Amino acid sequence: MKHDHRSGPLDTSALHLLHRAGQCAEVLFTAEAAKADMTPRQYAVLVCVSQNPDISQTGLVEQTGIDRSTLADVVRRLVKKGLLQRKRTRQDARMYAVRLTTKGTNLLGSVKPTATKVDQRILSVLRSDQRAGFIDSLGEIVRAMSRSVPQI
Numbered sequence: 001m002k003h004d005h006r007s008g009p010l011d012t013s014a015l016h017l018l019h020r021a022g023q024c025a026e027v028l029f030t031a032e033a034a035k036a037d038m039t040p041r042q043y044a045v046l047v048c049v050s051q052n053p054d055i056s057q058t059g060l061v062e063q064t065g066i067d068r069s070t071l072a073d074v075v076r077r078l079v080k081k082g083l084l085q086r087k088r089t090r091q092d093a094r095m096y097a098v099r100l101t102t103k104g105t106n107l108l109g110s111v112k113p114t115a116t117k118v119d120q121r122i123l124s125v126l127r128s129d130q131r132a133g134f135i136d137s138l139g140e141i142v143r144a145m146s147r148s149v150p151q152i
Contacts, residue, residue, distance in 0.1 A: 018141075025122055032114045036107060041066055041074050043115060046100065046108045049084060054097040056089060065146065083107055 010016045029040045038046075041064075048063045049055060055063070061071050075098060078084040083104035089095045100108065123131045 021122075025118065028121060029115065029118045032118055033111055036111050036114070038107070038111055039074075041070070042078060043108075043111060045071070045074050045078060046083065046104060046111075049098050049100050050105070050108055053099045054089075056095050056097055058095065060098065065142070078104070 026040050029043070033043070044064045044066070045060060048060055052059065052063070057068075057071060057075060060066070060075070061068055064071070066074065075084060075086060075096075079086050081103075082101055084098050085101050086096045086098050089097045123134070126134055
């Protein structure tokens with residue numbers, strides 16, 4: 001028998017609930033995408049690169065919200081897997097431009113349905129008339145916090 005333990009203030013903490021929701025989403029994605037050996041962050045990077053060929057790693061930080069050191073590690077791993085290629089930019093030899101390889105494009109295409117399935121599973125806990133508003137609200141939180149907290 002499962003007990004319904006209450007955690008008091010955590011039940012109404014946006015910080016805690018967003019963190020827990022993120023954990024749940026990550027577990028779902030990781031389980032569904034196990035065959036592809038891909039994390040949610042790696043997926044986000046591949047999606048962003050597919051929409052922005054030759055984006056700089058700084059641009060990826062801005063677009064994904066992944067911190068610089070973590071992003072550099074994610075890109076390094078994706079390059080090692082043969083999913084991304086990285087080259088120095090002409091404008092600044094210290095910066096890298098990143099683009100998908102054919103293998104990366106193919107893997108991304110095969111994982112997109114998995115990500116859609118995870119999104120649908122997450123949203124399925126809400127009534128259908130709540131889903132768009134929920135996504136809009138999350139987007140607004142991210143946009144507002146990104147503007148007010150520069151390192152996000």
